[in-house]
Amino acid sequence: MLTQKIAPTFAPHKLAIGMPKLEDLQQIVVQTRRDILRMVHKVNSGHPGGSLGCTEFFVALYHEIMQLKDGFDMDGIGEDLFFLSNGHISPVFYSVLARKGYFPVEELNTFRLIDSRLQGHPTTHEGLPGVRVASGSLGQGMSVAIGAALAKKLNGDDHLIFSLHGDGELQEGQNWEAIMYASGNKVDNLIATIDRNGQQIDGPTEKVLPLGNVKEKFEVFGWDVLEIANGNDLKAVIAGLKEAKSRTGKGKPVCIVMDTVMGHGVDFMMHTHAWHGKAPNDEQLETALAQNPETLGDY
Amino acid sequence: MTKYEDQGKKDTRSGFGDAMTALGRTNPNVVALCADLVGSLKIQDFIDENPDRFFQVGIAEANMMGIAAGLTIGGKIPFTGTFANFSTGRVYDQIRQSIAYSGKNVKICASHAGITLGEDGATHQILEDIGMMKMLPGMTVINPCDYNQTKAATMAIADHKGPVYLRFGRPKVANFTAVDQNFEIGKALMLNEGSDVTIIATGHLVWEALIAAENLENQGISAEVINIHTIKPLDEASVLKSVKKTGCVVTAEEHNYLGGLGESIARTLANQHPTPQEFVATQDTFGESGTPAQLMEKYGLNNKAIEKAVFKVMKRK
Numbered sequence: 001m002l003t004q005k006i007a008p009t010f011a012p013h014k015l016a017i018g019m020p021k022l023e024d025l026q027q028i029v030v031q032t033r034r035d036i037l038r039m040v041h042k043v044n045s046g047h048p049g050g051s052l053g054c055t056e057f058f059v060a061l062y063h064e065i066m067q068l069k070d071g072f073d074m075d076g077i078g079e080d081l082f083f084l085s086n087g088h089i090s091p092v093f094y095s096v097l098a099r100k101g102y103f104p105v106e107e108l109n110t111f112r113l114i115d116s117r118l119q120g121h122p123t124t125h126e127g128l129p130g131v132r133v134a135s136g137s138l139g140q141g142m143s144v145a146i147g148a149a150l151a152k153k154l155n156g157d158d159h160l161i162f163s164l165h166g167d168g169e170l171q172e173g174q175n176w177e178a179i180m181y182a183s184g185n186k187v188d189n190l191i192a193t194i195d196r197n198g199q200q201i202d203g204p205t206e207k208v209l210p211l212g213n214v215k216e217k218f219e220v221f222g223w224d225v226l227e228i229a230n231g232n233d234l235k236a237v238i239a240g241l242k243e244a245k246s247r248t249g250k251g252k253p254v255c256i257v258m259d260t261v262m263g264h265g266v267d268f269m270m271h272t273h274a275w276h277g278k279a280p281n282d283e284q285l286e287t288a289l290a291q292n293p294e295t296l297g298d299y
Numbered sequence: 300m301t302k303y304e305d306q307g308k309k310d311t312r313s314g315f316g317d318a319m320t321a322l323g324r325t326n327p328n329v330v331a332l333c334a335d336l337v338g339s340l341k342i343q344d345f346i347d348e349n350p351d352r353f354f355q356v357g358i359a360e361a362n363m364m365g366i367a368a369g370l371t372i373g374g375k376i377p378f379t380g381t382f383a384n385f386s387t388g389r390v391y392d393q394i395r396q397s398i399a400y401s402g403k404n405v406k407i408c409a410s411h412a413g414i415t416l417g418e419d420g421a422t423h424q425i426l427e428d429i430g431m432m433k434m435l436p437g438m439t440v441i442n443p444c445d446y447n448q449t450k451a452a453t454m455a456i457a458d459h460k461g462p463v464y465l466r467f468g469r470p471k472v473a474n475f476t477a478v479d480q481n482f483e484i485g486k487a488l489m490l491n492e493g494s495d496v497t498i499i500a501t502g503h504l505v506w507e508a509l510i511a512a513e514n515l516e517n518q519g520i521s522a523e524v525i526n527i528h529t530i531k532p533l534d535e536a537s538v539l540k541s542v543k544k545t546g547c548v549v550t551a552e553e554h555n556y557l558g559g560l561g562e563s564i565a566r567t568l569a570n571q572h573p574t575p576q577e578f579v580a581t582q583d584t585f586g587e588s589g590t591p592a593q594l595m596e597k598y599g600l601n602n603k604a605i606e607k608a609v610f611k612v613m614k615r616k
Binding site: 074075076077081083123124125132133134135136137140141142143144145146147148149150151152154155157173174177178180181184185 | 330351352354356357359361362363364365366367368369370371372373374375377392393395396397400401402403
């Protein structure tokens with residue numbers, strides 16, 4: 001059993017200044033995976049699969065792509081904003097927020113515990129910096145992201161709105177209301193990414209309720225769509241997000257269909273929906289952590 | 300008895316629409332959203348004057364609630380507009396997670412509430428909305444009684460920080476409260492002082508309560524009439540003060556007796572001052588097609604029903 005170490009030496013903002021090297025970012029990716037695994041293991045609950053699959057995306061977004069102010073205020077005027085619609089992948093969100101400096105990394109120790117700001121699903125209710133809306137009940141995030149994008153336009157703020165959605169989540173009808181609205185109203189300061197890992201709780205998405213060709217669906221709804229073929233290749237994710245940014249402001253909302261592998265980075269968690277909402281036991285954790293050696297210091 | 304004069308029948312939804320026009324001119328952060336019911340919500344003037352601050356979302360209420368939540372991030376004050384049915388039951392989870400739990404400053408403005416929606420029938424007549432909305436932690440629930448009060452309430456909620464459910468109706472009804480009233484959220488209004496019974500009414504039933512009180516006065520019964528426009532937070536002090544004097548209470552609302560104003564009053568009384576109470580409300584039923592007056596008569600929601608309830612509750616003192 002691993003002992004928990006405090007890592008006060010980590011200075012999160014240092015990495016955000018200037019142009020971080022790919023290797024630096026890769027170190028954060030590995031450390032984030034460790035955080036995710038340790039968080040869900042400690043409380044024997046939470047969703048490691050989707051979190052591990054989206055780690056590169058989160059690290060790229062927060063450390064390379066988004067323009068962020070120091071500190072946190074709810075209105076977020078003058079900075080890019082991110083909305084997580086599939087709130088169950090809170091472990092990756094919390095780890096990245098903490099290591100970006102929104103709150104102390106030690107607080108990751110409180111994930112899902114009573115009196116914690118790190119609720120099972122993200123919420124504004126406990127005042128956790130970095131979170132701007134509650135999510136967890138699926139299918140609601142795109143509408144909220146559109147609203148925030150409209151507020152940016154009204155405020156003459158040319159920063160962007162990013163959002164992330166699970167692919168299974170697209171089975172919720174509200175998404176299609178939102179998808180229709182965004183193109184019909186030229187919400188072109190929005191980049192919505194679909195985590196196309198092909199898995200959901202009950203099995204492969206194409207078995208549970210086929211989503212078909214997600215890219216074409218968004219396209220016929222009037223979006224500008226690009227694909228990231230390997231959402232677990234950090235370089236490809238950064239390139240894809242940069243390309244998406246370059247397509248904003250042209251009259252269409254931008255969608256990224258990003259193929260990821262649920263459970264990426266831990267061999268026995270990959271290519272299955274089994275770890276969607278299951279925590280590893282002691283032995284499994286040890287194996288998983290061995291595949292992701294400590295880089296920035298465990299919390 | 301204090302006299303109230305009908306200044307001319309008007310629909311409460313027009314009070315909302317006219318207030319939106321005023322807010323459009325005075326508060327640059329106010330924005331409006333509508334789900335394909337602009338005419339019904341009477342917000343065309345707001346739209347004409349503030350086209351950039353209006354968002355037509357089409358027949359997609361869930362998306363409307365989410366967009367409204369998002370618009371608050373950046374300091375906007377969104378007012379959503381559709382029928383009460385589609386403002387609540389249809390989008391309960393969106394309101395619950397994206398607005399109430401997230402503490403967003405959204406004003407959910409709901410027209411055509413209750414049975415007086417009339418001919419469209421039960422699919423559109425919601426009698427459960429107060430219950431659903433008052434159960435949400437942090438939600439303020441307001442049901443004004445006439446045009447003037449609805450206008451004042453709409454203005455007031457723009458300055459209130461936090462989610463609000465504002466419920467109003469379709470038909471033209473008596474407009475009897477003061478034109479330039481100061482609307483205080485959470486404050487009961489004493490309309491008539493009395494000593495034998497307290498009648499606590501909300502929405503369209505307030506005017507009926509005043510008619511009932513006048514009829515009762517002619518029969519030698521002194522009825523105190525209180526207008527509760529804010530069902531949550533409830534002005535418990537005013538309620539308790541009155542029932543301690545009269546010893547019995549009739550509550551009147553255009554809503555199911557389950558989950559409505561009456562239940563909120565009953566809870567207050569049970570906790571602090573048990574008192575005989577009768578409920579003028581629908582009896583756990585759906586509505587049906589008909590004219591508003593026919594429906595109010597059939598479902599026991601008029602001054603005659605209030606009078607009957609007064610006689611019944613006074614015997615229980």
